[in-house]
Amino acid sequence: MPAKMLDLYPTRHTDKPEWQKRLDPVVHSDELSGSPVPHEKVEGFRQKGYMVLPGLYQEAEVAVFRAEIDRLRADPLTRSSEKTIREPGSESVRSVFAIHRDNPLFARVARDERIAGIARFLLGGDIYIHQSRLNFKPGFTGKEFYWHSDFETWHAEDGMPRMRAVSCSILLTTNNVYNGPLMLIPRSHRHFIPCVGETPENHYRESLKKQEYGVPDHKSLEELTDRYGIETVTGPPGTAVFFDSNIMHGSNSNITPMPRVNLFYVFNQTGNIPEDFLRSRSPRPDFVAERTIFEPLVIQRERFI
Amino acid sequence: MPAKMLDLYPTRHTDKPEWQKRLDPVVHSDELSGSPVPHEKVEGFRQKGYMVLPGLYQEAEVAVFRAEIDRLRADPLTRSSEKTIREPGSESVRSVFAIHRDNPLFARVARDERIAGIARFLLGGDIYIHQSRLNFKPGFTGKEFYWHSDFETWHAEDGMPRMRAVSCSILLTTNNVYNGPLMLIPRSHRHFIPCVGETPENHYRESLKKQEYGVPDHKSLEELTDRYGIETVTGPPGTAVFFDSNIMHGSNSNITPMPRVNLFYVFNQTGNIPEDFLRSRSPRPDFVAERTIFEPLVIQRERFI
Numbered sequence: 001m002p003a004k005m006l007d008l009y010p011t012r013h014t015d016k017p018e019w020q021k022r023l024d025p026v027v028h029s030d031e032l033s034g035s036p037v038p039h040e041k042v043e044g045f046r047q048k049g050y051m052v053l054p055g056l057y058q059e060a061e062v063a064v065f066r067a068e069i070d071r072l073r074a075d076p077l078t079r080s081s082e083k084t085i086r087e088p089g090s091e092s093v094r095s096v097f098a099i100h101r102d103n104p105l106f107a108r109v110a111r112d113e114r115i116a117g118i119a120r121f122l123l124g125g126d127i128y129i130h131q132s133r134l135n136f137k138p139g140f141t142g143k144e145f146y147w148h149s150d151f152e153t154w155h156a157e158d159g160m161p162r163m164r165a166v167s168c169s170i171l172l173t174t175n176n177v178y179n180g181p182l183m184l185i186p187r188s189h190r191h192f193i194p195c196v197g198e199t200p201e202n203h204y205r206e207s208l209k210k211q212e213y214g215v216p217d218h219k220s221l222e223e224l225t226d227r228y229g230i231e232t233v234t235g236p237p238g239t240a241v242f243f244d245s246n247i248m249h250g251s252n253s254n255i256t257p258m259p260r261v262n263l264f265y266v267f268n269q270t271g272n273i274p275e276d277f278l279r280s281r282s283p284r285p286d287f288v289a290e291r292t293i294f295e296p297l298v299i300q301r302e303r304f305i
Numbered sequence: 306m307p308a309k310m311l312d313l314y315p316t317r318h319t320d321k322p323e324w325q326k327r328l329d330p331v332v333h334s335d336e337l338s339g340s341p342v343p344h345e346k347v348e349g350f351r352q353k354g355y356m357v358l359p360g361l362y363q364e365a366e367v368a369v370f371r372a373e374i375d376r377l378r379a380d381p382l383t384r385s386s387e388k389t390i391r392e393p394g395s396e397s398v399r400s401v402f403a404i405h406r407d408n409p410l411f412a413r414v415a416r417d418e419r420i421a422g423i424a425r426f427l428l429g430g431d432i433y434i435h436q437s438r439l440n441f442k443p444g445f446t447g448k449e450f451y452w453h454s455d456f457e458t459w460h461a462e463d464g465m466p467r468m469r470a471v472s473c474s475i476l477l478t479t480n481n482v483y484n485g486p487l488m489l490i491p492r493s494h495r496h497f498i499p500c501v502g503e504t505p506e507n508h509y510r511e512s513l514k515k516q517e518y519g520v521p522d523h524k525s526l527e528e529l530t531d532r533y534g535i536e537t538v539t540g541p542p543g544t545a546v547f548f549d550s551n552i553m554h555g556s557n558s559n560i561t562p563m564p565r566v567n568l569f570y571v572f573n574q575t576g577n578i579p580e581d582f583l584r585s586r587s588p589r590p591d592f593v594a595e596r597t598i599f600e601p602l603v604i605q606r607e608r609f610i
Contacts, residue, residue: 140523144558177482178535180557218445222562230483230561252485253449253558256535257527 007278009163011194012156017217020192024163026244028124028269036117045122049189050233050243056114057238061304062172068105069134069172069261072096083287092138098287100132100265105304110265112302115168115240119267122166122242126296130154130165130268131289136261142180142254146215149188150266151245152195153214158289159278163189165245165268172261175234180254182233182241185224188248193220216248224248270296312583314468316499317461322522325497329468331549333429333574341422350427354494355538355548361419362543366609367477373410374439374477374566377401388592397443403592405437405570410609415570417607420473420545424572427471427547431601435459435470435573436594441566447485447559451520454493455571456550457500458519463594464583468494470550470573477566480539485559487538487546490529493553498525521553529553575601 008023026046029035035042037053045051057065072078073093083097099106110116110129120127150167154160175181195214233241243249245266254260273294276283283291313328331351334340340347342358350356362370377383378398388402404411415421415434425432455472459465480486500519538546548554550571559565578599581588588596 140526144560146560176535178488178537178557183483183561218562221445225562230481232483250560252483252560255449255451255555255557256488257523257530 005277008161009151009155009192009194011152011192012197012214012280014194015196017194017196017220019220020194022163022190022192022246026189027122028164029121030124035121036113042122045242045244048186048231049247050184050186050241052233052235053240053242054235055238056240057170058305059238062237064304065105065109065170065172065263066261068103069136072103072134073136082285092141093136094138095133095135097131097133099134099263100129101287106132106134106263108302108304109170109263111297111299113299114301115170115265116267116297116299118242119166119168120299123164123267123269126270127267128270128294128297129265129290130158130160131266133264134262135264137180137251137254137259139179139257139259140255142260144180144253145251147221147248147250148215149193149246149248152193154245154274154289155278156195156214157279157281157284159274159276159283160268160272161275161278162272163244163246164272165266167243167245168265168267169241169243170263171235171239171241172237172263173259174236175239175260176256176258177232177234179256179258179260180251181260182249182251184231184233184243185228185248186231187228188224189244189246191224192246193224193248221248267297270294310582313466314456314460314497314499316457316497317502317519317585319499320501322499322501322525324525325499327468327495327497327551331494332427333469334426335429340426341418347427350547350549353491353536354552355489355491355546357538357540358545358547359540360543361545362475363610364543367542369609370410370414370475370477370568371566373408374441377408377439378441387590397446398441400438400440402436402438404439404568405434406592411437411439411568413607413609414475414568416602416604418604419606420475420570421572421602421604423547424471424473425604428469428572428574431575432572433575433599433602434570434595435463435465436571438569439566440569442485442556442559442564444484444562444564445560447565449485449558450556452526452553452555453520454498454551454553457498457521459550459579459594460583461500461519462584462586462589464579464581464588465573465577466580466583467577468549468551469577470571472548472550473570473572474546474548475568476540476544476546477542477568478564479541480544480565481561481563482537482539484561484563484565485556486565487554487556489536489538489548490533490553491536492533493529494549494551496529497551498529498553526553572602575599
């Protein structure tokens, strides 16, 4: 059997969540010299699985992004689109998917050197967008997002073979400790925690609202937080956060009046495209997980003001 | 009409949430000289509506309380009691009420000088327990508690006439920013924000799980947080928090593995007992709001180890 036919990270086939060591590097470029961010940031990312870059986008750029989001959320086409996910039990728009394809402005953000250049460096080669979305966690009613490793989902449900993808979130509102910020378990990206149980058919639509399957077990989460603790990402608008595809993360609800808005891009390395044989079920729609367009991003410095 | 027949804080009778000035003092003792806590703590309480006292109980005392709580939560009598409130959609015990009456240990905590002495000072006279409970916000599934002023509820649903009550929470686990800690809007206690709409009959049982009626409107909450911000209470086990009956507060959900456990006592001044005419509906059960026993607490220094 050729190497590519092996499932190196089995999950959702077992009754016991036995931890496995990560088999892939975290930073895939061999040479730090080409890094677009300071070396200590890269080292922090390697060790803890994430890094925060305040001020990557200017206030005026954030204003441009916010105006476009307000326009999109009010647009009847967006509201009726299957690519739009609502809050559980409400009509509020929670996420709009595939913004790198459908929206000219957010397509330019996707290939902007300031984020895509960092992703290309971390992943050590050409990249494309596996998934993109804008997240709008409203004030007062924003619900929690339970703990998960993105890679575990992308591997089980999309067939992504290896840990060679990275997520980038651009904060467009202030993220405080109290408005449901991203919580990460630092260093958890070095373990693969398989999930117990099978994936139901058409799981994706519910799972984007509320995770119930494909979630890590309580004991593993206790063990991870005992060992490594929990860190929250806070910062002003314009902050960018990069986190490894396999880091355990989640967020609590948001009863404050302050919405939490961000742009979210998942960069995958072009040698790591999904394999059908790794999926146990029918594929998720391609607005959630890219399945046809794997051309490398043409990265360039974009201007938004 | 005698003064006592007036409703000084009308709420739930109106369509418009018109703010009203607080008519009562915050600290009811005239002389700071008798204060059991440093004067700057009292001043902080007066201005912001709450104060945090780390280390009021020792680790060994907390261990005694925790052991009793574990015993209680496992006790079939507790599990089947009407005084026990469960998490929405789960069998987990969320709160056990009237612990100052039913539990000898927690009755002694209620009259312990370390908390009751402070309450008596703040309220400027004899006090009794209006409500007590242990709160157990479990890990992984702890739900949010929406914004509210306790006084608004006690006034509308129990008939408490004036703002002359204080809540004390004793933290029995570490409260971090990420495990659903108490959030307060400092200085909000100086405004009375009436709630719109009527109180449904038998509202209390659902409201203890999830607030849907008697909640402040979005616009008032935005105005309050714009003016005053939000503060979270964090601290190690043994920390005590005193907060004014009218301060706006709430908490987010808790997906972390760390439960949030506390003892909660509401002290009311014996001149401020509930009046039937102020309630619009039938009274809540007396394990939620004391209606018969108004004898002053006999406050003394208690020992738990």
